[in-house]
Amino acid sequence: MSALPPATRPRPGGRLTARVSRAGAGFVTPFLIAFALVFIAPLAYSLYLSLFRNQLVGGTQFVGLDNYAAVFVDPKFWDGALRVMLFLAVQVPIMLAIALVAALAIDSGRLHGRRLFRIGLFLPYAVPGVVAAMMWGFMYSDRIGLTGSLNDLAGFDLLAPYAKHWLLVSIGNIVTWEFVGYNMLILYSALKNVPTETYEAAAIDGADQFRIVRHIKLPAVRGALVIATVFSIIGSFQLFNEPQILKGLVPNLISTSYTPNIYAYTLSFQGNQVSYAATVAIVMGVITAGIAYLVQLRGMRRDS
């Protein structure tokens, strides 16, 4: 881990130093109070809850780590967890590859209407996930959407976005649409930080575009790519909005354990099993943070 951003180093001694130091803490305190209330407290409270069990008969009972043991052998939990891992393994690389190609293309300066591309590709990010899922959900549908028109045109059922084995792909498409532009922008920013002189030197050495991409641009975006991957992993594990909205459009499409998040949601709001829901949330949080950390570690190690 590299260094902290630099801070003012106060001169030794005197009341001034103490005053300045107090002022610094004063600036940070409001954030910390809010942070304690909406980050630390809920985490602590759900850790506490996860040690109990809610029962219809006998009320709430202390059970130690039993809930954790139960989660690990719960087929419904694994159903969702494996699904988001599959989703992660397929959707994230595709999305990031598209984002990388787009970022390189825009950065190359070889596009007509570069500005239009930058804005147009980023625009979906501003669209609320709920609205994105609704638009695609409508477009997927036979009755109102484009799928029906396309299938009529083809003469057979070319596309079936709501078929059971296509559903995850349909959701992946929505997520990709929402976040390609956002990831493109992260990568594009990294490319823009390459000093002009580097390219000048490469041009003098007679490097062609391909070699510039390979030896200058790709190494330059690696750090940003790791960050984008980590955010995408966190996003995938949290998958909720898109399947939940599709569920609103086509009832009985999505099971109550389709993703771990939907499962936790169902447990606490329909099943009244808050303790178990808290446990599922904690286990998922730990798995997510663990995988994100590993990716971070691997990505950084190749740096040195």
Next chain:
Amino acid sequence: MALTLTRSSSRLRGSSAYSYSRPRRSITLTVLLGFLLIYSVLPLTWLLFGITKDQPDLISSFGLWFGEDFSLFDNLAEVFTYDGGIFTRWFLNTIVYVVVGAGGATLLATAGGYGLAKFRFRGRNAVFAVVLGAIAVPGTALAVPTFLLFSQLGLTNTMWAIILPSLVSPFGLYLMWVFAAEAVPTELLEAARVDGASELRTFFTISLRLLVPGIVTVALFAIVATWNNYFLPLIMLNDPNLFPLTLGLYRWLADASGVGAQPVFHLVITGAFLTIVPIVITFLVLQRYWQSGLSAGSVKQ
């Protein structure tokens, strides 16, 4: 984590694109990326045609062209009057959540980031570690625990249930921290101290102005996060009078799809359009900020 962002995110003033040679424009590349652009705007185009159609036209006509009747104005009027005009209420609620929630988040992140970047005090390193760790905590994993806690405190089904969690943006704090470290020269602060100005006064008269680009960027991402917030309202709120737009739309959608439902897809579509217009305009107006580098955010909900 997220430390590598330092380089890419702190250069807000933007290193200009390289000009060592002016590359030739490529038609092939433009066409190729054109497909991606079409993909990006396809749903929005569909939406634009959709808002001009009434319910029967939505079903009978091709999605990427007009229907038989041009019903845009009828749709707009109906959205604002349907269900006792509750859409206006949802709109105003969203504004409240954005102004108080995202506004508060920006204030807290600005003061906090500035304090961490420009002052040395006990526990500063601990704050650093905890905040960076918090960025990796999935927001949704926190939502259910927050609900459980808030229901103990009697805060669920109130506006506070949405506002309080929106106030904290660890990523915003981090961005502000990195930005303030570079944007505010330490010598300037020391000079003010020698002149006997209080830290608070220095902050308001000198530092704040230098921090403006960072503040706008942090605010922008906080606004998006709050405007688009769905999961939190979904679990926290029962009373439709407190709903933000996203949840209200979902409510209409679910009503329209359920058993014995009233099909109001034209209202859902027009409402969806009205939901994205303000946020898209905000983005277009503030282009300079998100295009120049501070581009990451903890916004996936």
